[in-house]
Amino acid sequence: MKSRNRPEDGPVPGGRARTETVALEASGVRFSYPDGLGVLRGMNLQVAAGERVGLIGPNGAGKTTFFLTACGILQPDAGTVRLFGDSIRPKSFHPDIGLVFQDPDDQLFSPSVWNDVAFGPQNMGLPPEEVAARVSEALTLTDTHELADRAPHHLSGGEKRMVSIAGVLAMQPRVIIYDEPSASLDIRSRRRLIRFLNSAAQALLIASHDLEFVLEVCDRVVVINDGQVIVGGEPRTIMRQANLMEENGLETPRSLEAPAQQRRMAPDEET
Numbered sequence: 001m002k003s004r005n006r007p008e009d010g011p012v013p014g015g016r017a018r019t020e021t022v023a024l025e026a027s028g029v030r031f032s033y034p035d036g037l038g039v040l041r042g043m044n045l046q047v048a049a050g051e052r053v054g055l056i057g058p059n060g061a062g063k064t065t066f067f068l069t070a071c072g073i074l075q076p077d078a079g080t081v082r083l084f085g086d087s088i089r090p091k092s093f094h095p096d097i098g099l100v101f102q103d104p105d106d107q108l109f110s111p112s113v114w115n116d117v118a119f120g121p122q123n124m125g126l127p128p129e130e131v132a133a134r135v136s137e138a139l140t141l142t143d144t145h146e147l148a149d150r151a152p153h154h155l156s157g158g159e160k161r162m163v164s165i166a167g168v169l170a171m172q173p174r175v176i177i178y179d180e181p182s183a184s185l186d187i188r189s190r191r192r193l194i195r196f197l198n199s200a201a202q203a204l205l206i207a208s209h210d211l212e213f214v215l216e217v218c219d220r221v222v223v224i225n226d227g228q229v230i231v232g233g234e235p236r237t238i239m240r241q242a243n244l245m246e247e248n249g250l251e252t253p254r255s256l257e258a259p260a261q262q263r264r265m266a267p268d269e270e271t
Ligand SMILES: Nc1ncnc2c1ncn2[C@@H]1O[C@H](COP(=O)(O)OP(=O)(O)OP(=O)(O)O)[C@@H](O)[C@H]1O
Pocket: 033, 034, 035, 036, 039, 057, 058, 059, 060, 061, 062, 063, 064, 065, 066, 102
């Protein structure tokens, strides 16, 4: 499914989706925290229905802040965010877009995992049987059924991550934003998550410092730095540009380095 809906956007700032249905569209989004300088300085980004877009950039670039504005948790100072053509209203509940938080402790708050996963569907006003069915399905998809009665704050980091994902899946949004989803996952859980995301039908917007993860999952990658989109395009094409990567606090992942370069580095790593 990786080629589906892939926009041929090349080095166009913002990476414009070319396809029929635009799922998420941010235009000129600006945001400053009350105590700081401008964090988002005119973010322009489109994600097509079913597309998987990786957002990469250094610490403090504004990825998390952009996500919070994209789903209405923070109100932009200027600009608009549209979800399937409708404006995102700040501070309102938008079940069609879900955010898996960078820090699961910001997301999980209920006394039990079951209650936490049920929170979204309950807020949508669904009948109890539908809520129960959605919770069960989300726990199955994330392989967290056996955690259902546990207290979220007693779980391990990786368990919390998967439960956070279940909470978003239970709302059945058409757009899911994942903020550093592979952080704190062990190799097996990370591999499971890659397979899971690769079979997802939703539009995905994924921020990650795990660039190999982005390469395996995303159709398109967008580089963000200092609150602005620098470039968007095919992940391998973008990530092979060593200068571009370095200028934006990034590094070409090992899997894309020329074999000679990999051989040269190997002995250092053994010491
Ligand atoms: N609540 C806040 N109040 C004030 N400044 C904030 C707040 N949250 C974030 N910032 C600042 O906004 C900038 C962007 O932060 P943000 O968390 O969006 O970056 P990021 O790209 O997600 O970084 P990382 O890769 O470390 O997760 C940083 O300079 C950060 O210090």
